[in-house]
Amino acid sequence: MSNEEKYHVQRHADxxxxxxxxxxxxxxxxxxxxxxxxxxxxNSPFVIPMGFARDGNRILIHGSSGxxxxxxxxxxxxxxxxxxxxxxxxxxxSAFNSSMNYESVMIFGKARVLNESEKEIALERITTxxxxxxxxxxxxxxxxESAATLIVELSLDRVSAKARKGEPSxxxxxxxxxxxxxxxxxxxxxxxxxxxxxxxxxxxxxxIG
Numbered sequence: 578m579s580n581e582e583k584y585h586v587q588r589h590a591d592x593x594x595x596x597x598x599x600x601x602x603x604x605x606x607x608x609x610x611x612x613x614x615x616x617x618x619x620n621s622p623f624v625i626p627m628g629f630a631r632d633g634n635r636i637l638i639h640g641s642s643g644x645x646x647x648x649x650x651x652x653x654x655x656x657x658x659x660x661x662x663x664x665x666x667x668x669x670x671s672a673f674n675s676s677m678n679y680e681s682v683m684i685f686g687k688a689r690v691l692n693e694s695e696k697e698i699a700l701e702r703i704t705t706x707x708x709x710x711x712x713x714x715x716x717x718x719x720x721x722e723s724a725a726t727l728i729v730e731l732s733l734d735r736v737s738a739k740a741r742k743g744e745p746s747x748x749x750x751x752x753x754x755x756x757x758x759x760x761x762x763x764x765x766x767x768x769x770x771x772x773x774x775x776x777x778x779x780x781x782x783x784x785i786g
Contacts, residue, residue: 593737593738593739594680594682594738594739594740595738599680599738599740600682600733600736600738601631603660603662603680603681603682603738604631604636604660604682605631605706606662607660607661607662608628608629608706608707609626609627609628609629609660610626610627610628610629610636610638610658610659610660611624611625611626611627611658611659611660611661612624612625612626612627612638612646612650612656612658613656613657613658613659614649614650614654614655614656614657615654615655616645616649617649617652617654618649623646625646627640627646628703628707629658629660629703629706630702630703630705630706630707631706631733632699632702632730634732634733634734635730635731635732635733636658636684636730636731636733637699637702637703637728637729637730638650638658638688638728638729638730638731639699639700639703639726639727639728639729640726640727641725641726641727642724642725642726642727643725644727647727647729648727650688650729651688651690651727651729653687653688654687655685655686655687656684656685656686656687656688656731657683657684657685658683658684658685658731659681659682659683659684660681660682660684661679661680661681661682662679662680662681663677663678663679663763664677664678664679664680664742664762664763665677665678665760665761665762665763666678666760666761666763667741667744667745667760667761668745668757668758668759668760668761669745669746669747669751669758670745670747670751670752670754670756670757670758671747671748671751674745674746674747674748674751675745676741676745676746677741678741678742678743678760679740679741680738680739680740681738681739681740682736682737682738683736683737683738684731684733684735684736685735685736685737686731686732686734686735687731688729688730688731689729689730689731690727690728690729691728691729691730693723695728696723696726696728697718697723699728699730700718700723700726700728703728708784708785709784710782710783710784710785711784713784714782714784744758744759744760745758745759745760770785770786
């Protein structure tokens with residue numbers, strides 16, 4: 578298998594997503610990615626959930642400058658970063674044919690550590706992705722906090738995306754069975770703000786909602 582082929586969907590190739598806008602829409606709608614890598618110090622695999630933000634043709638990942646995972650990533654090791662959105666449980670007439678409707682992206686490459694002159698913009702992008710408006714509203718980042726934060730970027734040049742949508746795919750012989758089949762939608766929403774105990778009396782700001 579060539580290097581180019583290994584980044585394409587091998588099983589259910591018809592579910593591969595090629596449209597870049599669909600890939601970007603998925604990345605922009607999610608907050609957590611899973612970073613997979615082989616720790617070079619102990620030669621063991623790890624998959625770590627981390628916050629991220631897409632910024633143009635890259636994703637930004639941040640963590641403590643003293644953390645084991647960030648120090649490993651900073652060494653330029655190969656990464657496989659995945660982002661998944663589960664949209665529904667698909668109930669078929671058999672357990673074998675039941676499935677899930679989902680969208681997923683795998684991003685491959687080596688991350689680059691951002692230098693100090695690049696970090697402020699990256700931190701603004703990450704903050705705005707998680708809590709729009711907080712960068713302008715909140716207390717400014719201190720030099721100590723910035724120094725304690727390591728930010729890396731991973732290019733979106735090598736991605737593989739896949740999605741399933743639609744109804745159950747029952748066997749022809751099963752369709753005549755008097756058994757229910759259908760879809761159980763899954764929706765994630767942000768609820769109403771709950772004020773922290775030590776912030777009682779302070780109005781919820783407009784950017785929070």
